[in-house]
Amino acid sequence: MTNDGFHGQNGVFAYAPAPESRSVVDIAPSYGLFIDGEFREAADGKVFKTLAPASEEVLSEVAQAGAADVDAAVAAARKAFTGWSALPGAERAKYLFRIARVIQERSRELAVLETLDNGKPIKESRDADLPLVAAHFFYYAGWADKLDHAGFGPAPRPVGVAGQVIPWNFPLLMLAWKIAPALACGNTVVLKPAETTPLSALFFADICRQAGLPRGVVNILTGDGATGAELVGHDGIDKVAFTGSTAVGKEIARTVAGTGKRLTLELGGKGANIVFDDAPIDQAVEGIVGGIFFNQGQVCCAGSRLLVQESIHDELLDALKRRLTTLRVGDPLDKNTDVGAINSAEQLARITELAEAGEAEGAERWSAPCELPSNGYWFAPTLFLGVSQAHRVAREEIFGPVLSVLTFRTPDEAVAKANNTPYGLSAGVWTEKGSRILAMAGRLRAGVVWANTFNKFDPTSPFGGYRESGFGREGGRHGLEAYLEH
Amino acid sequence: MSTDRLSVLKTYKLFVGGKFPRSESGRVYEVTDAKGNWLANAPRSSRKDARDAVVAARKAFGGWSGATAYNRGQILYRVAEMLEGRREQFTAEVAAGEGLSKAKAAAQVDAAVDRWVWYAGWSDKIAQVAGGANPVAGPYFNLSTPEPTGVVAVLAPSDSSFLGLVSVLAPVIVTGNTAVVVPSESAPLPALSLGEVLATSDLPGGVVNLLSGSPAEIGRPLAAHQDVNAIDLAATAGDAELARELEVAAADNLKRVLRPEARADWQTTPGTDRMLAFLETKTVWHPMGGLGAGGSSY
Numbered sequence: 001m002t003n004d005g006f007h008g009q010n011g012v013f014a015y016a017p018a019p020e021s022r023s024v025v026d027i028a029p030s031y032g033l034f035i036d037g038e039f040r041e042a043a044d045g046k047v048f049k050t051l052a053p054a055s056e057e058v059l060s061e062v063a064q065a066g067a068a069d070v071d072a073a074v075a076a077a078r079k080a081f082t083g084w085s086a087l088p089g090a091e092r093a094k095y096l097f098r099i100a101r102v103i104q105e106r107s108r109e110l111a112v113l114e115t116l117d118n119g120k121p122i123k124e125s126r127d128a129d130l131p132l133v134a135a136h137f138f139y140y141a142g143w144a145d146k147l148d149h150a151g152f153g154p155a156p157r158p159v160g161v162a163g164q165v166i167p168w169n170f171p172l173l174m175l176a177w178k179i180a181p182a183l184a185c186g187n188t189v190v191l192k193p194a195e196t197t198p199l200s201a202l203f204f205a206d207i208c209r210q211a212g213l214p215r216g217v218v219n220i221l222t223g224d225g226a227t228g229a230e231l232v233g234h235d236g237i238d239k240v241a242f243t244g245s246t247a248v249g250k251e252i253a254r255t256v257a258g259t260g261k262r263l264t265l266e267l268g269g270k271g272a273n274i275v276f277d278d279a280p281i282d283q284a285v286e287g288i289v290g291g292i293f294f295n296q297g298q299v300c301c302a303g304s305r306l307l308v309q310e311s312i313h314d315e316l317l318d319a320l321k322r323r324l325t326t327l328r329v330g331d332p333l334d335k336n337t338d339v340g341a342i343n344s345a346e347q348l349a350r351i352t353e354l355a356e357a358g359e360a361e362g363a364e365r366w367s368a369p370c371e372l373p374s375n376g377y378w379f380a381p382t383l384f385l386g387v388s389q390a391h392r393v394a395r396e397e398i399f400g401p402v403l404s405v406l407t408f409r410t411p412d413e414a415v416a417k418a419n420n421t422p423y424g425l426s427a428g429v430w431t432e433k434g435s436r437i438l439a440m441a442g443r444l445r446a447g448v449v450w451a452n453t454f455n456k457f458d459p460t461s462p463f464g465g466y467r468e469s470g471f472g473r474e475g476g477r478h479g480l481e482a483y484l485e486h
Numbered sequence: 487m488s489t490d491r492l493s494v495l496k497t498y499k500l501f502v503g504g505k506f507p508r509s510e511s512g513r514v515y516e517v518t519d520a521k522g523n524w525l526a527n528a529p530r531s532s533r534k535d536a537r538d539a540v541v542a543a544r545k546a547f548g549g550w551s552g553a554t555a556y557n558r559g560q561i562l563y564r565v566a567e568m569l570e571g572r573r574e575q576f577t578a579e580v581a582a583g584e585g586l587s588k589a590k591a592a593a594q595v596d597a598a599v600d601r602w603v604w605y606a607g608w609s610d611k612i613a614q615v616a617g618g619a620n621p622v623a624g625p626y627f628n629l630s631t632p633e634p635t636g637v638v639a640v641l642a643p644s645d646s647s648f649l650g651l652v653s654v655l656a657p658v659i660v661t662g663n664t665a666v667v668v669p670s671e672s673a674p675l676p677a678l679s680l681g682e683v684l685a686t687s688d689l690p691g692g693v694v695n696l697l698s699g700s701p702a703e704i705g706r707p708l709a710a711h712q713d714v715n716a717i718d719l720a721a722t723a724g725d726a727e728l729a730r731e732l733e734v735a736a737a738d739n740l741k742r743v744l745r746p747e748a749r750a751d752w753q754t755t756p757g758t759d760r761m762l763a764f765l766e767t768k769t770v771w772h773p774m775g776g777l778g779a780g781g782s783s784y
Contacts, residue, residue: 250737250740257736258733422739441770447767447769448770452772453773456626460628461622461630467739
């Protein structure tokens with residue numbers, strides 16, 4: 001291997017560093033909770049730090065909301081509900097359009113912020129997260145004055161105050177998925193961002209102020225799981241929306257049982273990406289890579305199980321490994337980076353533990369050769385070959401850049417293996433044969449089926465799971481249902 | 487000589503997997519009319535009966551959910567046809583079980599027959615109402631389709647032994663789900679007789695399974711069963727503690743839960759809510775290739 005400035009260590013083009021400038025974002029040393037239109041400290045004064053996972057640098061200190069703060073936020077949302085729900089839909093729409101526009105205007109700043117706090121490549125936050133966030137608000141803005149035509153009765157009413165808890169993998173996008181439909185339908189919200197990625201939600205609070213949103217309509221409470229539990233268990237909310245792990249989702253379902261609160265859950269997955277022998281190999285490889293290494297594999301709908309037809313196993317794996325050696329792992333702010341940092345030490349430990357279990361149970365581990373930075377949380381893109389359905393790496397959601405490779409011979413076997421999981425969020429099918437695509441799509445028990453593509457999202461397209469991947473849909477007309485009484 | 491003839495009484499049995507078994511437990515309980523007169527001994531189903539019924543329902547799911555919507559609609563309509571010819575029997579059973587006049591009971595039965603017809607017509611329309619194309623911002627075909635969620639446990643209303651039962655059962659199966667139903671405990675006879683109607687309506691065995699007994703006793707294992715996908719808690723109206731307990735148990739495998747309505751009105755023509763409660767939305771994406779000089783591409 002030469003490094004002559006033209007060929008890098010892997011024999012491909014060497015890249016000069018191309019960092020996106022941090023100067024577009026101004027992170028304050030500390031942030032309070034956003035309650036009733038004002039930032040305030042937690043009632044008990046507790047705070048916690050949020051880190052940049054790529055460097056372990058402390059980015060800021062944020063308030064840790066406790067029971068009293070949850071009370072205050074819910075009360076503010078309740079007070080605001082009267083006016084907000086009585087506004088003509090067209091007026092609510094205009095607030096949401098304003099928010100969408102401000103997000104577009106500030107999208108570079110927000111992309112850099114998201115990459116700093118989350119560790120995801122700037123390429124993704126800039127080209128995927130932020131455009132989808134703005135589009136989501138734009139889409140639901142248009143619904144606010146058309147709800148009578150949405151198929152939920154002639155005059156559907158809002159549910160009330162929504163308590164929303166979101167994960168760290170797409171912080172601002174998950175906020176948009178929660179807040180945009182809730183507000184369009186006339187609800188007010190108390191939202192808790194994930195403990196490790198609180199900053200973009202706090203910047204969103206500022207966007208609400210710039211948009212002139214009435215106080216109390218959106219309240220942001222930063223905190224950990226205890227804050228989330230306080231919120232979903234609070235008597236003053238009418239609806240709970242949660243995106244996160246299946247284990248926590250079940251706990252929330254138990255908490256909500258018997259209270260009459262409405263509930264939607266978007267939980268884990270173990271998506272199968274099924275490649276038939278007639279698939280276009282190059283496109284399939286790109287889809288497999290995007291399916292499991294997008295966002296470091298920290299995606300609930302990731303294609304984390306590759307089911308490849310036996311006859312093309314070797315050919316596909318050779319092509320896949322070749323492609324993985326060209327992935328650039330490193331500084332998330334570098335515009336050429338493909339794979340960024342794992343979001344937290346805790347998540348890295350979980351990925352590491354499951355990968356070790358994969359080896360211990362007899363699967364063959366292969367990682368792309370890459371140099372990982374010395375600071376921060378990193379995990380090289382990894383394959384497990386020769387995986388059986390009994391292996392933990394085939395059954396459990398790893399939520400990291402780890403792909404388990406299994407084989408099949410017949411379409412029936414592919415369906416049986418793909419459905420052999422308690423989850424049911426996503427699946428992929430790669431084949432040139434149209435009738436086979438439709439037959440497979442019909443038999444896969446998953447809320448989203450990507451055929452000859454993977455990991456595509458759009459505000460108009462309903463997203464959500466079967467079985468233990470949760471219930472309810474976000475996006476599209478279907479996404480209104482969770483926020484309307486009908 | 488008197489021409490009085492001793493009537494032949496019917497042994498009421500369960501309906502599981504298309505067959506009419508007794509409870510494996512051998513237990514029965516006395517069913518009486520509103521005045522306390524004995525009507526029949528109904529099977530008191532056990533936890534084991536519930537598990538057997540789930541197995542039958544799961545086995546039937548592939549075929550029933552894979553049947554054409556037209557075929558399912560035909561079969562539901564056939565149920566109405568079969569019931570129409572047995573209106574007198576059902577009227578007598580509803581009148582006795584619910585303490586209604588013959589006229590009021592007949593109105594219930596007529597409404598139940600009409601409800602089968604109403605839902606039969608939904609089989610090939612609900613997908614057009616609940617699904618559709620999504621105009622995504624990119625070169626992709628994108629279609630959302632409702633699909634049945636799987637095996638649904640139905641704890642039928644206690645106060646409306648036939649119209650209520652039909653009103654909660656028909657919306658579950660018309661979309662392709664299969665059902666394990668616990669009918670009204672105090673008035674189970676119309677439900678058990680409905681099994682005989684279903685068995686002669688070309689409904690595949692196992693699509694509907696009827697278990698008479700205590701909703702609390704059978705509801706618990708059904709709510710906790712890992713191979714049941716959803717549960718309708720209609721029977722728990724008025725028993726908030728049982729409703730909560732079953733909802734907690736249902737959380738273990740994240741069943742879809744339809745909570746009881748405080749004052750359900752079984753007379754009014756229903757909306758689509760009961761069908762939608764047991765449907766999943768599946769969204770399929772596919773690239774739209776270009777047709778330019780470069781040929782098709784993904």
